[in-house]
Amino acid sequence: MEEKNTLDLEYDLICDFIKLRNDLGLTQKEMANQSGVVREMIATIENRKKHPQINTLLKILKPFGYTLRISKIK
Numbered sequence: 001m002e003e004k005n006t007l008d009l010e011y012d013l014i015c016d017f018i019k020l021r022n023d024l025g026l027t028q029k030e031m032a033n034q035s036g037v038v039r040e041m042i043a044t045i046e047n048r049k050k051h052p053q054i055n056t057l058l059k060i061l062k063p064f065g066y067t068l069r070i071s072k073i074k
Contacts, residue, residue, distance in 0.1 A: 010051065017045060017057070021042075021067070028042040028046070031064075033067040034063050035062070035063050036059065037059060045057075054068065
């Protein structure tokens with residue numbers, strides 16, 4: 001079984017983040033407003049311009065009832 005490298009895992013996380021925002025029917029601006037971050041932060045995360053900090057992701061996810069978890073790599 002081939003192991004995923006860190007960049008692949010980060011890419012998967014960002015894809016899940018984008019999918020969640022879309023599933024919630026939110027624009028980047030709406031998600032930012034509801035989570036108390038600037039829209040540019042959402043765009044930066046989604047565009048993979050820099051690695052998102054865990055506390056930032058938690059702050060964004062919490063108002064929507066989500067969090068991060070550690071799970072075994074498939």
